[in-house]
Amino acid sequence: MIILPQLRGALSARRVGSGGGGSPGGSPGGGGSPTDGDVPDPYWSIVVLLCHADGADGPGTPVNVVQSLGRGAILSGGAGMQFDTDQTLFGSSSMLIGNDTTRYVVSDSHAHYAMASFEFTIEFAVRLASLTTAVLFDTRPASNEGAYLALTINSSGDLIYRVSSATRITGSAALTVNTWHRIAISRRSGTTRLFVDGVQVGSDWTDSTNYLQSRVVFGASSISLGTSPCDGWIDEMRITRGAGRYTTTYTVDTVQFSEVGYTEQLFLTHLDSTAWTDVHGHTPSMTGSVTSVAGESGFSNCADFPSGTNYIGYPAISGDFNIGMIDYTLDFRVYITRATTAGEIMVSLEGAASVGLRVTHPATGVLQLEYDNNQILNTGYSVVNDAWNYIRVVRIANNTRVYVAGVFRASTSGAMPLTNVKVTLGAGASGSSPLIGNIDEVRFIKGIAIDGASSSYTVDTSPFSDTYP
Helix, strand or coil: CCCCHHHHHHHHHCCCCCCCCCCCCCCCCCCCCCCCCCCCECCHHHEEEEECCCCCCEECCCCCCCHHHCCCCCEEECCCCEEECCCCCCCCCEEECCCCCCCCEEECCEHHHCCECCCEEEEEEEEECCCCCEEEEECCCCCCCCCCEEEEECCCCCEEEEECCEEEEEECCCCCECCEEEEEEEEECCEEEEEECCEEEEEEEECCCCECCECCEECCCCCCCCCCCCCEEEEEEEEEECCCCCCCCCCCCCCCCCCCECCEEEEEECCCCCCCCCCCCCCCEEECCCEEEECCCCCCEEEEECCCCCEEEECCCCCCCCCECCCEEEEEEEEECCCCCCCEEEEEEECHHHCEEEEEECCCCEEEEEECCEEEEEEEEECCECCEEEEEEEEECCEEEEEECCEEEEEEECCCCECCCEEEECCCCCCCCCCCEEEEEEEEEECCCCCCCCCECCCCCCCCCCCCC
């Protein structure tokens, strides 16, 4: 695990929690039991809104702590927005709504708030002073009941999830007064669920909605901004785009949501022998004839891929390559032995039907990225024949960036989730467009884009360590 450098200062100021359920090393689970301390969030890199509602008692502006990291939009509030230190779930204060149409938390519209067809989780805490018909969370733009979501409450304490002007989930008598309640909306694998205090309320809803971009509002209506305010307080607001954190009963956090990223090296092979072993135990499957030959100076052997359909595949272990939209780093070295008359795939992260990422070069030799069989990036940089090329692909937020020889070459934007993929060396997952050349030192890391904001970095001159960092 690694604590992201830009967050170390924040950790010295306050405690953090795990941010909810899931196994950081693989697919998310139903829940977790966080403890005090620097507990990493496995989905930190795809959190697009996080607000702790901490501030001095009185008027003030809430802060989206991930906005400075390039995720989501700046928050603001209505004219009467204020912090209240008399009521707080965690931290120093909460945001007082108090049945006032001038008190609510609102963001600007942002592409990160277009949930589209992705998995997502929306979470916040609310304490009600009275039960009135009100809007707790809303993404509907002015006078528009289209593909947007809203969460409302009525005078009976029923929690109602609405999409496209229709009620989709109702949690009967879910909320009571004078109690902090933890609310979560989670879409996973096409099913949306509603949770209160870690327990599902209402029924599953089969959800194929392609949610549109909008602003987000906590504590009142967005379709008619500020109307239907809740009578109470809001705290600990978080939106995760790209992961449905919860599918069943989970233990709610006992401290503030985490600001610590979780990093895990998923795959590393040095390709030093024909066992083609990966240090993390993935079982290699070789097709054709791949041999072990002397590698670059300073390294041991490497894998040699001759002409023909020859490649090595590494299936996932318990879905560990299923990282969705989380940040990642893919490193490898490739030696192209001759110019080709057709495109070649060097390394791929693909699943069934070739869905996933390919690092390729066509007959022109220009390094390219493909996703779902479509070219998404032409770097304009030609790989060098009869020489070692050091290639790094990183995803940071919604941007995929490519480096060669430690120098940034090109980038492209877009979600491009990696779902149920395997690592394949020397071809596509099904053996398509095989490479003629050598590959060495292949590494795949989840949760961080190493040097991803830099224009250059120093290339390693020795084999990668078996552990990261």
